[in-house]
Amino acid sequence: MKEIRFVQAINEALEEELSRDEKVYIIGEDVQAGTFGVSTGLVHKFGPERIMDTPLSETVIAGAAVGSAMTGYRPVAEFMFADFMYVAGDEIFAKAAKWRFIHGGTVELPLVFMASMGGYAKLGAEHSQSPESMFMHTPGLKLVVPSTPYDAKGLMKSAIRDNNPVVYLFHKRLLGLKGEIPEEEYVVPLGQADIKREGTDVTVVATGMMVQFALKVAEELKEKVSVEVIDPRTLEPLDIDTIIESVKKTGRAIVVDEDTKRCGVASEIMAQIMELAFDYLDAPIQRIAAANYPIPGGFMEDYVLPQTKDIKAAIEAIAD
Amino acid sequence: MKLKNDDLIFMYKTMVRTRKLDEITIKGLQEGKVLAFYHSSQGSEALAVGAASFLRPDDYLWAHHRGHGIGYILAKGGSGRDFLAEHYGKATGSCLGVSGFHFADPENGALGAAGTIGSVFPMSLGWGLAAKKHGRQQVTIACFGDGGSNRGTLHEAFNLSSVWKLPIVWICDNNGMAQYTPITDAYAKDDIADLATGYDIPAVVVDGMDIIAVHEAVQAAVEKARAGEGPSMIEAKTKRFREHSIGSPDVVHNQPRTDEEIAEMKKLDPIITFKAKLLEQGVLTKADVEKINNDAEAEMAEMDQFCVDSQIPDPSILNTLVYAE
Numbered sequence A: 001m002k003e004i005r006f007v008q009a010i011n012e013a014l015e016e017e018l019s020r021d022e023k024v025y026i027i028g029e030d031v032q033a034g035t036f037g038v039s040t041g042l043v044h045k046f047g048p049e050r051i052m053d054t055p056l057s058e059t060v061i062a063g064a065a066v067g068s069a070m071t072g073y074r075p076v077a078e079f080m081f082a083d084f085m086y087v088a089g090d091e092i093f094a095k096a097a098k099w100r101f102i103h104g105g106t107v108e109l110p111l112v113f114m115a116s117m118g119g120y121a122k123l124g125a126e127h128s129q130s131p132e133s134m135f136m137h138t139p140g141l142k143l144v145v146p147s148t149p150y151d152a153k154g155l156m157k158s159a160i161r162d163n164n165p166v167v168y169l170f171h172k173r174l175l176g177l178k179g180e181i182p183e184e185e186y187v188v189p190l191g192q193a194d195i196k197r198e199g200t201d202v203t204v205v206a207t208g209m210m211v212q213f214a215l216k217v218a219e220e221l222k223e224k225v226s227v228e229v230i231d232p233r234t235l236e237p238l239d240i241d242t243i244i245e246s247v248k249k250t251g252r253a254i255v256v257d258e259d260t261k262r263c264g265v266a267s268e269i270m271a272q273i274m275e276l277a278f279d280y281l282d283a284p285i286q287r288i289a290a291a292n293y294p295i296p297g298g299f300m301e302d303y304v305l306p307q308t309k310d311i312k313a314a315i316e317a318i319a320d
Numbered sequence B: 001m002k003l004k005n006d007d008l009i010f011m012y013k014t015m016v017r018t019r020k021l022d023e024i025t026i027k028g029l030q031e032g033k034v035l036a037f038y039h040s041s042q043g044s045e046a047l048a049v050g051a052a053s054f055l056r057p058d059d060y061l062w063a064h065h066r067g068h069g070i071g072y073i074l075a076k077g078g079s080g081r082d083f084l085a086e087h088y089g090k091a092t093g094s095c096l097g098v099s100g101f102h103f104a105d106p107e108n109g110a111l112g113a114a115g116t117i118g119s120v121f122p123m124s125l126g127w128g129l130a131a132k133k134h135g136r137q138q139v140t141i142a143c144f145g146d147g148g149s150n151r152g153t154l155h156e157a158f159n160l161s162s163v164w165k166l167p168i169v170w171i172c173d174n175n176g177m178a179q180y181t182p183i184t185d186a187y188a189k190d191d192i193a194d195l196a197t198g199y200d201i202p203a204v205v206v207d208g209m210d211i212i213a214v215h216e217a218v219q220a221a222v223e224k225a226r227a228g229e230g231p232s233m234i235e236a237k238t239k240r241f242r243e244h245s246i247g248s249p250d251v252v253h254n255q256p257r258t259d260e261e262i263a264e265m266k267k268l269d270p271i272i273t274f275k276a277k278l279l280e281q282g283v284l285t286k287a288d289v290e291k292i293n294n295d296a297e298a299e300m301a302e303m304d305q306f307c308v309d310s311q312i313p314d315p316s317i318l319n320t321l322v323y324a325e
């Protein structure tokens, strides 16, 4: 095993897949220098033809990815901030997501849309969003939201090898997080949840940064409550079985999501738990998510995004 | 409009204030008072101040994102204090401290600012449409960078502004760089102005380091727009003295920009060259120059103190902001 930062884990995955398959290439704004560091340095090994800096043109970044994927390339399109993916809405939501389906399966779209997501950096409404629910809502897109360096690497490799459009959102505040990964090659399959901490009293389901929040709270509460933290790792496909199994054991569930509460990821997971494990619940499911506001900049961010104290209060209340 | 000495002095002062505000914002970022990020406008003051001086208060202004608009805001009559307080996350900020870095000052025609580069095109088209509908000879000044010009929305907006003869002055701050990407790798031609002429919008290329050249070109376009003759475009060639975002690498793709390169650019510093010109013409004396400098520094120190002393917003305002009554 070796210790590695989250950002480096993504970088390694990209490097390995670029080496493994010459159809893989990266396209986006400033990817050679790398705005967040995930693609930094790759140009030295793979050259500017495969680590392609583009103009400020998200629509064609997405379009080029979709178009070339249809011919067998495996592009990783980078959008810097997930917020900027809105600019390429038609290409992502209507083309990448639907074109295999509407053409009767005659074409495939093996591509990755990658971007940083999330808040806690006080960057305001247009640089802080966690738009997972929009992607999860859209049939045809897969959605990866890693929470550890190990998952970040293994899931990126699977995302690139997948024959479908995969949205891969890395949290900008997790990039410095260190974690262990094997020296040898590995992949993490899409659609397999991971139990990040075992427990018997309460199930907490979370992705991305929220996993780290939940783990911190679980540790703080360990004398009082035994918390099981489940990270689905991919929201589509969603490994609901692992979540349900846990809920059957604990009888209590809290879903934590950085995205807006209304119609968010947490709402969906909650609904599935209700459908599949209602008889096992000892208490109403709790949902911790961002308040139904745009994410403000400055100090006001704290009042909108979910905080560890909210998770703590919910666990204490539900376990009571 | 023929520029009088007082006008020249206003423009010089405003450039100096812009630079000082830029510097104090950078300092604030380094000290942790500025909460988000900052994209320094050093090198593009002549364009901002030349373009936005002597407009009507009710003219609409979409400031370029560099400097988060400061040169334009100050020239148009907006408040540097509101700008800085917003960056400090205080309730006294122009957006009540909930934006972090966006600026709005509707009384001075600055209706908002975007974090998404290229939003300027469709949104300013809306402001231009409103200006035409109002029938009060207002104009819309819509500013963007060479990077922003790579957004496809430019074409939709340029075309429609031309078809509808909207009173819009499109202004491009072409500093040759978009974050780490040079324009030579991002744009197929030399002049972005050619994109406007392609839609029958008259366009000129000016030296963006020369405030008088900028001002004359913009004023000519403003007069045409007020007279109902439709949009114009001005491309100003400027320089970006600092890295893209304070603290980010100063690179072209992944190659660092050299000190020599930056030093060469700084020889064109628009504040220094304009100062020399005004001194030579006798519009300013050395003593005037010193006073302008000192006044600007005192103003910034006062602003900083005011912003530090201001309260952070009461979170109860959030609920009042999502929907109008």
Ligand SMILES: Cc1ncc(C[n+]2csc(CCOP(=O)(O)OP(=O)(O)O)c2C)c(N)n1
Binding pocket: A029, A056, A058, A080, A084, A087, B039, B066, B115, B116, B117, B118, B144, B145, B146, B147, B148, B149, B173, B175, B177, B178, B179, B240
């Ligand atoms: C839609 C969108 N894409 C990318 C970015 C990130 N970004 C912010 S400024 C910038 C470069 C803009 O270049 P230009 O328009 O030339 O203005 P300059 O910063 O050089 O003044 C980039 C890529 C963004 N904010 N919005």
